[in-house]
Amino acid sequence: MSEECIFCKIARKEIEIEVIFESDNFVAFPDANPCSKGHTLIIPKKHFVNYLDLPAVLGSELLDVIKKVAEIQLREGAEGFNIIVNNGKEAGQVVMHSHTHLIPRRKGEKARVSFPCAN
Ligand SMILES: [Zn+2]
Known part of the structure; x- marks a missing residue:
């Protein structure tokens, strides 16, 4: 775990x-x-660099948290949602x-x- 992270x-x-x-x-x-309004980040409490580093055993808990947050967004008026994960600097991970x-x-x-990709 990095002190500066x-x-x-x-x-x-x-x-x-705000949790x-x-x-x-x-x-x-x-x-x-x-x-967009309501854009939310979900992070593991332990330091993992990206999805390759994230233990697969946490996958079902992460999916459950994604669904819980999405339900909140839908209750607050969203009609859909994007799930985006940038893995690595070249993919836009900051x-x-x-x-x-x-x-x-x-x-x-x-x-x-914006999807589909416009290129
Ligand atoms: Zn960290």
Whole structure:
């Protein structure tokens, strides 16, 4: 675990955040630079660099947390959501502590993510 890792500090509650949902091994909180209203990050409480580093045994708990957060987003008016995971710097990962983006989507609302890919 890195002393300087901002997500480790958040997991240890050394930085005050709004906890959206929490399980034994994961915590969900608002993205500081949201792509849409309600954009949430889910992080493991232990330091893992990316999905390759994340133990598969935590997979079902992570999926459960994803569903819980998505249910909250849908209750708050989202009609869909994107799950985005950037693994590695070249894929756009900025904080090297594994995190899953849940980006709620609403009809007519612009978000900085767009599918299908326009290239
Ligand atoms: Zn960390």
